Amino acid sequence: MSSILLYLRALAVLRGDAPIAIVLVIANIALAGAQFAEPVLFGRIIDRLTRPDAQHRPATWADVTPLGLAWAGFGLFVIACSVVVALHADRLSHRNRLGVMARFFDHVLHLPLSFHSAVHSGRLLKVMLEGANGMAGLWLSFFRDHCAALVALVVLMPLSLVINWRLGSLLIGLVAVFGVLTALVLRRTEGLQGRVERYQTDFAERAADALGNIPVIQSFARIESETSAMRALIDRLLQAQMPVLSWWAFAAVATRASATLTILSIFALGLSLHFSGLATVGEIVAFMSFATMMIARLDQVVAFFNALLMQTPKLRDFFGVLDTEPVVTDRLGARDPGRLAGEVVFDHVGFTYDGKRDAVADLSFTVARGETIALVGATGSGKSTTLGLLHRVFDPGAGRITIDGIDLRDMTLAGLRRNIGVVFQEPMLFARSIDENIRIGKPDATVAEVEMALDKAQAADFVSHQPGGLQTIIGERGRSLSGGERQRLSIARALVKDPPILIFDEATSALDPATERKVQIALQAATAERTTFIIAHRLATIRNADRILMFEAGRIVETGRYEDLVARGGAFAKLAAA
Numbered sequence: 001m002s003s004i005l006l007y008l009r010a011l012a013v014l015r016g017d018a019p020i021a022i023v024l025v026i027a028n029i030a031l032a033g034a035q036f037a038e039p040v041l042f043g044r045i046i047d048r049l050t051r052p053d054a055q056h057r058p059a060t061w062a063d064v065t066p067l068g069l070a071w072a073g074f075g076l077f078v079i080a081c082s083v084v085v086a087l088h089a090d091r092l093s094h095r096n097r098l099g100v101m102a103r104f105f106d107h108v109l110h111l112p113l114s115f116h117s118a119v120h121s122g123r124l125l126k127v128m129l130e131g132a133n134g135m136a137g138l139w140l141s142f143f144r145d146h147c148a149a150l151v152a153l154v155v156l157m158p159l160s161l162v163i164n165w166r167l168g169s170l171l172i173g174l175v176a177v178f179g180v181l182t183a184l185v186l187r188r189t190e191g192l193q194g195r196v197e198r199y200q201t202d203f204a205e206r207a208a209d210a211l212g213n214i215p216v217i218q219s220f221a222r223i224e225s226e227t228s229a230m231r232a233l234i235d236r237l238l239q240a241q242m243p244v245l246s247w248w249a250f251a252a253v254a255t256r257a258s259a260t261l262t263i264l265s266i267f268a269l270g271l272s273l274h275f276s277g278l279a280t281v282g283e284i285v286a287f288m289s290f291a292t293m294m295i296a297r298l299d300q301v302v303a304f305f306n307a308l309l310m311q312t313p314k315l316r317d318f319f320g321v322l323d324t325e326p327v328v329t330d331r332l333g334a335r336d337p338g339r340l341a342g343e344v345v346f347d348h349v350g351f352t353y354d355g356k357r358d359a360v361a362d363l364s365f366t367v368a369r370g371e372t373i374a375l376v377g378a379t380g381s382g383k384s385t386t387l388g389l390l391h392r393v394f395d396p397g398a399g400r401i402t403i404d405g406i407d408l409r410d411m412t413l414a415g416l417r418r419n420i421g422v423v424f425q426e427p428m429l430f431a432r433s434i435d436e437n438i439r440i441g442k443p444d445a446t447v448a449e450v451e452m453a454l455d456k457a458q459a460a461d462f463v464s465h466q467p468g469g470l471q472t473i474i475g476e477r478g479r480s481l482s483g484g485e486r487q488r489l490s491i492a493r494a495l496v497k498d499p500p501i502l503i504f505d506e507a508t509s510a511l512d513p514a515t516e517r518k519v520q521i522a523l524q525a526a527t528a529e530r531t532t533f534i535i536a537h538r539l540a541t542i543r544n545a546d547r548i549l550m551f552e553a554g555r556i557v558e559t560g561r562y563e564d565l566v567a568r569g570g571a572f573a574k575l576a577a578a
Contacts, residue, residue, distance in 0.1 A: 043286030097136035122208025131318025134311035197313030336415035342531035350398035374542035377551030421494035429478030441497030
């Protein structure tokens with residue numbers, strides 16, 4: 001998308017504030033017209049003072065008062081319009097900046113995990129902040145300066161031909177020459193600035209990566225190497241930025257030179273025309289004022305294109321994310337199923353990530369309400385994909401999945417996911433209080449429900465020893481806690497949600513053997529009358545499952561209870577022996 005189209009799209013974001021935006025545009029047009037009228041009136045006053053009338057009497061106050069009052073009136077009108085613009089432009093810009101950030105944030109949260117696994121969180125944060133701030137700057141400058149400048153250059157400057165077509169032609173010609181030079185600079189720097197933005201994105205991603213892994217950097221003595229890598233990236237960024245700055249320095253010098261050349265040219269031609277009786281002193285003065293004003297406006301337009309060029313890659317990235325369509329969405333007519341019983345059926349389900357190799361193929365099994373199912377198999381065999389399909393991280397490419405006889409795609413995403421609690425291998429806690437973390441799935445949970453979930457997850461004891469108890473802030477990703485403590489909180493978080501279906505994806509992998517035994521006992525009570533899916537590699541975790549599904553290459557190759565599968569001597573028995 002070109003810079004101009006991106007700019008128009010940024011302006012279209014303001015459609016919710018269209019009445020205020022229209023008022024500001026009208027105020028800018030009036031402002032440009034009033035500023036155009038002032039040099040004309042000033043020139044008329046000069047002519048009235050320097051040219052004798054038919055009676056050859058000197059000019060008096062009565063001769064210039066009407067023009068002076070009109071000039072003063074236009075000046076007051078300019079002040080009033082400026083107040084309107086200044087008062088509302090800032091409010092409009094900042095209000096919509098926060099609004100578009102909220103829209104971006106909401107959209108990103110709806111994008112699938114496949115998107116987030118491919119895009120760095122540091123990059124997304126940079127795109128959101130810089131895109132929203134860039135648009136706010138463009139909106140603010142448009143209503144403060146650029147709208148009036150464009151009106152003056154495109155609409156009002158041709159009217160100068162009416163006053164004196166010779167001087168007007170020279171003024172238009174000179175402004176056009178400088179405009180062409182500016183356009184050449186724009187064309188030369190547009191691609192260069194895109195390269196700069198790519199380096200800045202790399203910088204943000206690298207910085208976020210390093211700051212998010214400080215324990216690794218320190219323990220592996222990587223501080224110097226990481227710092228050197230950042231400095232090298234900064235050097236490449238500066239090397240890419242310098243040519244852009246050089247071109248814009250040239251544009252700035254050309255703009256300054258244009259002011260002097262234009263005024264001198266107008267003055268020289270004006271004197272020549274005056275000596276020939278083709279221009280009055282007032283017209284010369286008016287056109288010199290025109291020249292000063294138009295060069296100032298041209299300078300504003302150059303600054304506008306400079307700002308637009310700098311923001312174009314940021315806007316392109318911002319709208320690129322906004323244009324990314326979620327792979328999984330609510331189907332037309334989808335309904336909230338309420339609380340489900342928990343009978344799950346996979347009916348000839350198939351799914352592929354790349355369209356070439358099946359991640360899972362022809363999965364067919366039924367899980368009764370309250371049954372505990374363990375999924376085992378080598379890494380990449382399809383276990384996590386299967387459970388990802390169950391809570392609609394992605395939708396199957398073949399077959400269907402039902403809960404209580406309802407196709408998952410006929411339920412709203414929010415309604416489905418309220419019925420499923422997931423305990424991930426990585427706890428993924430928020431830098432908030434313990435209480436807030438546990439209530440993520442059920443904000444209105446009572447204190448008794450929270451305490452019961454902590455007790456079942458074997459977390460009540462360590463929480464009670466925290467400085468602030470439930471109100472203790474646990475730091476980014478829960479870093480103030482041990483790995484086992486974080487995992488137990490994530491289990492409590494799922495339990496307090498009280499869903500009919502539970503998914504445990506290597507949920508006990510971070511627990512020590514003693515704590516794991518306690519959690520296993522607690523989970524047996526917690527999973528009673530719930531449909532439960534467990535991915536685990538530890539035999540103790542899956543020994544008591546009602547049924548085990550053995551996966552290989554995306555297919556179920558064996559199914560049965562633990563003792564039966566071991567006695568059978570097949571794939572599961574080999575895995576257990578290993």
